[in-house]
Amino acid sequence: xxxxxxxxxxxxxxxxxxxxxxxxxxxxxxxxxxxxxxxxxxxxxxxxxxxxxxxxxxxxxxxxxxxxxxxxxxxxxxxxxxxxxxxxxxxxxxxxxxxxxxxxxxxxxxxxxxxxxxxxxxxxxxxxxxxxxxxxxxxxxxxxxxxxxxxxxxxxxxxxxxxxxxxxxxxxxxxxxxxxxxxxxxxxxxxxxxxxxxxxxxxxxxxxxxxxxxxxxxxxxxxxxxxxxxxxxxxxxxxxxxxxxxxxxxxxxxxx
Numbered sequence: 176x177x178x179x180x181x182x183x184x185x186x187x188x189x190x191x192x193x194x195x196x197x198x199x200x201x202x203x204x205x206x207x208x209x210x211x212x213x214x215x216x217x218x219x220x221x222x223x224x225x226x227x228x229x230x231x232x233x234x235x236x237x238x239x240x241x242x243x244x245x246x247x248x249x250x251x252x253x254x255x256x257x258x259x260x261x262x263x264x265x266x267x268x269x270x271x272x273x274x275x276x277x278x279x280x281x282x283x284x285x286x287x288x289x290x291x292x293x294x295x296x297x298x299x300x301x302x303x304x305x306x307x308x309x310x311x312x313x314x315x316x317x318x319x320x321x322x323x324x325x326x327x328x329x330x331x332x333x334x335x336x337x338x339x340x341x342x343x344x345x346x347x348x349x350x351x352x353x354x355x356x357x358x359x360x361x362x363x364x365x366x367x368x369x370x371x372x373x374x375x376x377x378x379x380x381x382x383x384x385x386x387x388x389x390x391x392x393x394x395x396x397x398x399x400x401x402x403x404x405x406x407x408x409x410x411x412x413x414x415x416x417x418x419x420x421x422x423x424x425x426x427x428x429x430x431x
Contacts, residue, residue: 188388192395226388263330286334287419
């Protein structure tokens with residue numbers, strides 16, 4: 176890892192940590208930075224997950240008092256998250272590097288669109304929840320199945336995963352938005368946590384880059400949390416969407 180790589184990776188991680196503390200989407204910065212410094216695509220994805228995971232864990236800890244402690248709901252969702260996260264990580268590790276490179280532009284574009292229009296998805300599912308009554312067991316089973324497939328995607332790539340989770344969690348009787356955010360954060364932490372275990376076992380993580388970016392993300396997250404009330408999240412989201420679209424087209428041009 177050269178000094179030139181350091182001066183790209185560390186600021187990218189700081190920005191990612193700050194972005195995550197305000198609006199989410201930090202991996203839109205860490206993953207491309209790793210690719211541009213020569214880290215192969217699959218290790219870059221794994222290393223990016225390591226870099227941003229501690230911030231997710233810290234958020235889950237902060238949300239613990241808002242969790243609706245209902246075992247009939249949380250346990251199936253957590254089991255689906257662990258199983259899906261491991262499945263997605265395994266799928267990534269068995270995907271040829273060239274294939275993953277060709278898929279990257281479309282994954283990035285899909286994640287960017289989810290990030291841009293996630294609130295509309297959230298509002299739509301909230302309206303469905305208000306308009307219809309569903310049997311609790313059938314509802315929990317359906318959402319658990321959705322959580323499994325979302326977790327597979329999260330273990331494989333992960334961009335926009337939290338938005339998908341939040342959209343269908345509105346269908347469950349979890350309480351207010353803060354409780355749903357708490358559940359979403361815990362589930363996302365579980366997905367990325369088990370994926371990291373799989374990446375460690377497979378030895379695909381670039382630890383020097385990962386530790387450097389982890390430190391930058393923690394620093395950015397702390398500073399971002401302190402400044403969050405002074406920044407309009409809409410502006411931050413616009414920056415993330417613009418960057419995501421730009422990276423999508425750059426990757427499409429570079430890896431087509």
